[in-house]
Amino acid sequence: MYLAAKTIDYLIVGQGLAGTLIGYRLERAGHHVDYVDAPEQRAASSVAAGIINPITGRRFVKSWRIDELLPAARSLYGELEALLGVQLWYELPLIRTLFNRGDENDWLARGGDPAYAGYLIDDPALGRIPELTQPAYAYAGVGHSARVDVAALVSAFRVRQRDAGRFHAVALAYPDVVPEGASVRVTLGGDPRRYDRVVFCEGWLARHNPWFGYLPHGGTKGEVLIVRTAAPALDRLFKHRIFLVPQGRNTYWVGATNANRFDDDSPTPTNRQYLEDRLREVLTVPYEILEHQSAVRPTVRDRRPLLGRHPKHPALSIFNGLGTKGASLAPLTSRWLVDHLEDGTALPPEVDLARF
Numbered sequence: 351m352y353l354a355a356k357t358i359d360y361l362i363v364g365q366g367l368a369g370t371l372i373g374y375r376l377e378r379a380g381h382h383v384d385y386v387d388a389p390e391q392r393a394a395s396s397v398a399a400g401i402i403n404p405i406t407g408r409r410f411v412k413s414w415r416i417d418e419l420l421p422a423a424r425s426l427y428g429e430l431e432a433l434l435g436v437q438l439w440y441e442l443p444l445i446r447t448l449f450n451r452g453d454e455n456d457w458l459a460r461g462g463d464p465a466y467a468g469y470l471i472d473d474p475a476l477g478r479i480p481e482l483t484q485p486a487y488a489y490a491g492v493g494h495s496a497r498v499d500v501a502a503l504v505s506a507f508r509v510r511q512r513d514a515g516r517f518h519a520v521a522l523a524y525p526d527v528v529p530e531g532a533s534v535r536v537t538l539g540g541d542p543r544r545y546d547r548v549v550f551c552e553g554w555l556a557r558h559n560p561w562f563g564y565l566p567h568g569g570t571k572g573e574v575l576i577v578r579t580a581a582p583a584l585d586r587l588f589k590h591r592i593f594l595v596p597q598g599r600n601t602y603w604v605g606a607t608n609a610n611r612f613d614d615d616s617p618t619p620t621n622r623q624y625l626e627d628r629l630r631e632v633l634t635v636p637y638e639i640l641e642h643q644s645a646v647r648p649t650v651r652d653r654r655p656l657l658g659r660h661p662k663h664p665a666l667s668i669f670n671g672l673g674t675k676g677a678s679l680a681p682l683t684s685r686w687l688v689d690h691l692e693d694g695t696a697l698p699p700e701v702d703l704a705r706f
C-alpha cells in the first residue's frame with residue numbers, strides 16, 4: 351500500500367486493461383483519478399480471452415518474468431474481484447496438442463530444465479477433451495495457467511467510475527490537451543479542467559499521440575469467434591492450432607488470428623472462414639457461431655511494454671505496449687509505473703520508454 355504525501359489529480363486517457371489497472375493503483379494510493387474513453391472504439395481488452403499461458407511458442411519457452419508476474423496478477427485481480435464483486439480470475443488447466451514427435455521431443459527436453467519445474471506437465475488429465483475433440487498425437491499440460499475475464503473487469507470498473515462521476519465517454523482530441531509546466535490543461539466536453547498528470551493508455555491508437563507517437567507502436571489485429579455447443583463445454587483451456595477457451599454456459603472463445611498488416615480493425619469474412627476451418631478440424635460436436643469480433647493488440651517491436659514519463663513534459667506519461675499478454679503483464683508493470691510516478695523508483699530498463 352502506498353501513502354500519498356499529496357493528492358494528485360490524474361486523468362487517464364483510455365480505460366482498457368492498462369487504464370483500469372493504473373487508475374486503480376493510483377486511486378488506491380490516495381489520488382483523484384478521472385477517466386476518458388471513447389466507447390465506440392474497438393478495445394483489445396473487450397475482445398481478449400485473458401489467457402495466462404506461462405509457456406508459449408513452438409519451442410515452449412517460459413514467458414518473460416513470469417515467476418514475478420503471476421503472484422502480482424493473482425493478488426491484484428483478487429483485490430479487484432473483492433472491490434467490484436465480479437469473478438475475474440479462473441484457475442483453469444491448459445492442455446496443448448503436441449502434433450508430432452518433434453514437438454514431443456522439444457517438450458521433453460524442456461522438462462529437464464529446473465527453471466521450468468511446475469510449468470510443464472507431461473501426463474495431464476484431459477477432462478472432456480477426448481469426448482469433444484479430434485484425437486491428437488499427444489497432449490501436454492501447462493502449469494500455473496489461468497484465465498482473466500478482462501472484459502468483465504473493464505466494464506465493472508467503468509460502471510463504478512461512471513457512478514462516481516469520474517468517467518467521461520468521449521474520444522479525447524489531442525489539441526484539447528495542453529501541457530503547461532508542471533500541470534496539464536484539458537478540455538473535456540467543452541469544459542476546461544486542470545490535471546497534475548495525464549497517463550495515456552490508448553492501446554494501439556497511441557501511434558497518433560503527438561507526444562508518444564514517436565515510440566515504435568505496432569499493432570497486431572486479432573479476430574475471434576464466440577461459439578456455443580449443445581454438448582457440455584470443455585473444462586480446461588485447450589490449445590490446438592487455435593485456442594478453445596470455455597466461457598460458461600457451453601460457450602467458447604475461439605481464436606485468434608494474428609495480422610501485422612490490416613486495413614482497419616473490423617472483422618473480415620476471410621478470417622471468419624479461417625477460424626471456422628480450424629474449429630472444424632478440432633471440435634467433433636456441432637456448434638453455432640454467436641459472434642465474430644476483432645480488435646488490435648498494442649504491440650512493440652521488442653515485445654516489451656512501454657512505460658514512463660515524457661522526456662520533455664513530465665506531467666505526461668504512457669502505459670502501453672501490453673501486446674499479446676496484457677492479462678499477465680499489466681498487474682506488475684502497472685505497479686512499476688506507479689512506483690516510478692510516486693517516488694521516482696527507476697523503471698526496469700526493458701520497459702522504460704527511454705530505451706527508444
Ligand SMILES: Cc1cc2nc3c(=O)[nH]c(=O)nc-3n(C[C@H](O)[C@H](O)[C@H](O)COP(=O)(O)OP(=O)(O)OC[C@H]3O[C@@H](n4cnc5c(N)ncnc54)[C@H](O)[C@@H]3O)c2cc1C
Pocket residue numbers: 363364365366367368369386387388389391392393394395396397398399400401402500520521522523551552553554555571572573574605606644645646647648669670671672673674675676677678
Ligand atoms: C483477439 C485478441 C485476443 C487477445 N487475447 C489475449 C489473451 O488471451 N491473453 C492476454 O493476456 N492478452 C490477450 N490479448 C491482448 C490484450 O487484449 C491486450 O494486451 C490488452 O487488452 C491491452 O489493453 P490496453 O488497455 O493497452 O488497450 P485497449 O484495450 O485497446 O484499450 C485502449 C482504450 O483506449 C481508448 N482510447 C484510445 N484513444 C482514445 C482517445 N483519444 N480518447 C479516449 N479514449 C481513447 C480506446 O477506446 C480503448 O478503450 C488479446 C488481444 C486481442 C485483440
